[in-house]
Amino acid sequence: MSEKILEVKNLEVSFRTYAGISHAVRGVDFYLNRGETLAIVGESGCGKTVTSKAIMGLLPESNTEIRKGEGSAILFHGDNLLDYNEKQMSQIRGSKISMIFQDPMTSLNPTMKIGDQIMESILIHQDISKAEARNQALEMLKLVKIPNAEERMKQYPFEFSGGMRQRAMIAVALACKPEILIADEPTTALDVTIQAQIMELIGSLQKELKMAVILVTHDLGVVASVADRIQVMYAGKIVERGVVDEIFYKPSHPYTRALLNSVPKIHTNNKETLYSLKGTPPDLINPPAGCSFAPRCEYGMMVCRKRYPDITRFSDSQECSCWLYHPKADTAGLPEDMIRRRAR
Amino acid sequence: MLKFIGKRIGYAVLTLFLIATATFFLVAAAPGDPIAAKVGQMPEQAQAIINEKYGFDQPVTVRYVKYMKNLLTTGDFGESIVYTGKSANDIIKENTLISAKIGLMAIVFQVVIGVLLGMVSALNRGKAVDHLIRVLVVLAICVPSFVFASLLQYFLAFKWKLVPVFGWGELKHYILPVAAYAIGGIASYTKYMRSSTLSVIGEDYIVTAKAKGCSRGRVVRKHVLRNSMIPIVTMIGPALAGIFAGSFIIEKMFSIPGLGFYYVKSVSDNDYTMVIGLTIFFALLFVIALIVVDILYGIVDPRIRVAKGKK
Ligand SMILES: Nc1ncnc2c1ncn2[C@@H]1O[C@H](COP(=O)(O)OP(=O)(O)O)[C@@H](O)[C@H]1O
């Protein structure tokens, strides 16, 4: 029943900067099934936004290099989006694949009425009259639960609160009922109380419109209740992936474990036990030869700094890139559960 | 909005009053004698009569009260000292239109061409067109307008005989002065439009527009243009107000009988009534223009419109 609608193969994105070539995304593979929610999680700067924008074809042409050919592709229903020209991409954007962004305060055009901003994507992609488009836009506003939708249509973004703006952004993105919604940190800029409401909204709309969601976030806590699968990204690579339970209950990669430890747990009101990840991600202009997490890893070995670890599969869905799961790895000092997972 | 405009008008009236007062006393304190400049040597008796006519025999404060009273009740700026029999009002009436026409035409060209060039430059950032436009802008800003005027006169009129050098009345006579007037402004509008467009292009909502599926052209038309015009609209106001100031030199160079021409002349002639009258008139235009700009600004930028409406 699961049908792959999107497949990203060996995505490599680099930027020409004054300091040199920055390798932001270094060979990312994943797929997305119809109707599912895939979460991409990782610290800020690990390449989540770049991956998302690469799918949308929204990276700045002037300094971006995306590897093409030889196994590199972004397949949407089997068609390689990397081969699409600007015109073909603009027909996909907003109609088949939509994206919402982190900061609702700056993501809406300040001089255009909310209603017009929603109508715009409808009018671009559908051959219908303005009046019909207006009706559809109004329906969208109601769908994202904005009160007084009729009146709100005529208002400008600055008359909306942050949460309402993000709802409006969602209405803009979903106006044409896309198959895929890419939500790039949709709640990061919002108040905690509103975060939950927005996540709930995205979840319910997803069911209603039967779309797949790529949920991008730096906060594992956000994805627990909504995601089907999670992939953990570090320094432009995916280091671990699995279904939600696997990531939360059987985390394998030291980085995933560190991320999980830094998520506040509901039952511990003791804030001191909250673990915070030390150090910073590596320089992407001269990425390390071996495992990019090595400088921060508490289990790091000699080999880690020399060669990139192979993938170890734990189940149909879970896999991880870490030398600790190599048969020859030194297991002294490893936590119980990790040793058990090695033995399996 | 109405309340806001009312408040602005109140301030404008106060500003005008202060300007009128300051000008009156400054001009009165300025060295030089208008009567002497006009008639040179004349019998004491005759001088006394003229002095009395213009009130120069009285202390400046008395003259000021009398002048303001007359101005407020009749709107009369008083009789010109040099052009006997004509009031400053007459001269304003007869000559404003010419200056206004030149100035307005120039501003229209400045804004339209400046906005276009600025956009082209920004949208092609780093390419040859952009470099070319930027070099021309620097040139046009550095070189004073009278140099352009001379160059235009020399090439277009004298050498290639495309347009007449002097003369006044027909449309073709406007070409040279308007062009000479407009060039500097075109350059500054281009410069501001370029930087404002560049900053708008970098905004998040432009990415949103692309993510919706807007074509490049549509992004520019519907999302970039309006937002990058906002700072330009704020510049149009002072420019409208400065219409006359800008045409002083041009009018003098091309011997155009506009208001600027008379203003410059009345200063050198020490024609008190004219200087004071014209200054108040220019100030009046200036404050009106500023109010118009506020309204325009509100039309372009809804944030201001609604915020003001709610006050
Ligand atoms: N247009 C760009 N030019 C140069 N570097 C960029 C550009 N966009 C992103 N980067 C770099 O790519 C890396 C990944 O960024 P990003 O995908 O935004 O991270 P995040 O995971 O926080 O979304 C960062 O080091 C960032 O500085």
Ligand code: SF4
């Ligand atoms: S490969 Fe080595 S450095 Fe990298 S996460 Fe595993 S143990 Fe740590």
Ligand SMILES: [Mg+2]
């Ligand atoms: Mg990001």
